[in-house]
Amino acid sequence: MTTGSTGVKLVVEGMRCQNKCARRIREALEDIPGVASADVRFQGKSATITFTSPQTSVSVVELIQAVRGLDAGLNKSYDAYLPGDDRRARTVVLDVDGMSCMMNCARKVESALATAAGVKSAKVDFDLKQATVVIEPGSRITEDDLIDTVQGAGKKFVASVQVSSPRVVVPTSPAVPILPSLSSSTTPPTTNSHASISIKEHPADSSSSRVTIAVSGMTCNSCANSVESALRATAGVESCVVNFATESASVKFVPSTIGIRSLIEVVEGIGYGAAVATTSAVVQSDDNRQIDIATWRSTFVVALVFTFPILIVMMLLDNIAPISRGLRTQVFHINGSTWNDLVLFLLATPVQFYCGRRFHIDAWKGVRNRVLGMAFLVSMGTNAAYFFAVFSDLRCLYLGDASFSVP
Structure with a gap:
């Protein structure tokens, strides 16, 4: 860890030892671009992530998903969240463009969100062009999953996160660090209770794209882990989350390196069926079922x-x-x-x-x-x-x- 570097701290649950569990989580976090190192403590149930430079921007959602996506064993799972998060439930507000009427479009989006696995309730405000989604406690559904669900409900719908776990931008000024400096200085940190953290959300990198692939033939979570590992090991894939419940894979990739057809061939190459999801992953899962x-x-x-x-x-x-x-x-x-x-x-x-x-x-x-x-x-x-x-x-x-x- 370099002097003056800043980072973010997560609460990590589900670890059973320091040697295996903590080490696996540390390796998964350090594999994320922009992360210099991760200090995972089994006793403290925490993970302290340090960025490569003060200008590095890292998604909190990506950090959390890296932990939640690991296989913790039979009937076990890892969970990660920010120390101040309410674990009873969380709310995500999405901006939804492309709705032309309340009777059809808004209800279609609301129905798709409400039936998504892990969603407790969903309400679409047509006038404000917003969707408020309450996620069940302990659910692994991410903001990207919600966006894919909205966009899968209709080609004309475009969704983006307005309020949720946003992208953290490490401030260039040392006055408001995300974590205290990791240097050996003996100067005590500021204890101002009204101090704020500079948090902004940036649009996705224009050089990368995202696609939802419907995966058939999975019979258990081990199958989902196999598909996810195969996609993540493919050159040009930046991130991948496979949801066994909805039989879908959300893949972020670099179009200049790999195409959608190649992603489908990767899944088919390990023995599963794959196709680009043209409807909501939840609806398609129901049809397959x-x-x-x-x-x-x-x-x-x-x-x-x-x-x-x-x-x-x-x-x-x-x-x-x-x-x-x-x-x-x-x-x-x-x-x-x-x-x-x-x-x-x-x-x-x-x-x-x-x-x-x-x-x-x-x-x-x-x-x-x-x-x-x-x-x-x-x-x-x-x-x-x-x-x-x-x-x-x-x-x-x-x-x-x-x-x-x-x-």
């Missing part, structure tokens, strides 16, 4: 049609002596074969490979991305049982004795 429900319902019906006869054969017919003897007879006089094995094979195969195809596909994606979830467990367990049964049947045919079908 309805499609998934219909797909799973039809798959369940097909599985039921094939597995119910298996249940009848094994639990009922196998206990009726005449029928059981008939099922144990050879198929076309082939030694080692039985009608029972053939019927069960024909009924089980469609269930294993057609009805269970989603689990096998997701399991393969997980293996490729080194993320083994519940789909991998289901696929591995059912494949082990199925192929062992096939192996037993083939062994019976090879030995010419059907009795070997029972291990």
Whole structure:
């Protein structure tokens, strides 16, 4: 840390140790352009971020999102906020341009914001061209997510943050530092309770753009982390936030280095579907969820049609002596074969490979991305049982004795 540098202090919750948790948060903060160093303390639940120069401007939202975006483990999460923030709830006021009427446009924007994940309530004032959004406590939704939601509700809508966690500009005058000087001077800091901090909001850099990508195929937060890591590691991507709940990725990138088509190819390259979001991420997520429900319902019906006869054969017919003897007879006089094995094979195969195809596909994606979830467990367990049964049947045919079908 250099003498005279200034920075910002955050409260960090969710850390469980100094060695791993604090170190991971420190590395994530120091990866942000403009940050010289970060001092993360597990005991004090704090992170002190120092900028590279007094003229450096760093987004508080970007600092907070860098902490919240880290994977803290199963059912765990990190949270970061300014020391003076109200943790019960926070309010964001957006300026919304492009609304031409109250009945349609304003209500459309209000509905999109109100249904966004993590939003407690939303109210649009058509006369003032403003939207007031109350965010639920502990929600990870950011101002950029709200802006994407508004702009996703209609191509003509343009939103910007008026009141929220703004962009912090380190003042050039030492009279009002964000943090006391980190020099070894023994001069005590000023304790004027009315001292103010110079905080301004700047428009986004014209050299960068932002796009929201609808991501399909994610089954858990580990999938979202994989997509986010892949995008962040791509040259030309400045920041990326993947929201598993809304199945969307908000990416800030440099158009001169990488294009939207390339971003989509990065996501598709690790096994997930991707497309530019043309509607609200929340609305699109609902549509995808309805499609998934219909797909799973039809798959369940097909599985039921094939597995119910298996249940009848094994639990009922196998206990009726005449029928059981008939099922144990050879198929076309082939030694080692039985009608029972053939019927069960024909009924089980469609269930294993057609009805269970989603689990096998997701399991393969997980293996490729080194993320083994519940789909991998289901696929591995059912494949082990199925192929062992096939192996037993083939062994019976090879030995010419059907009795070997029972291990």
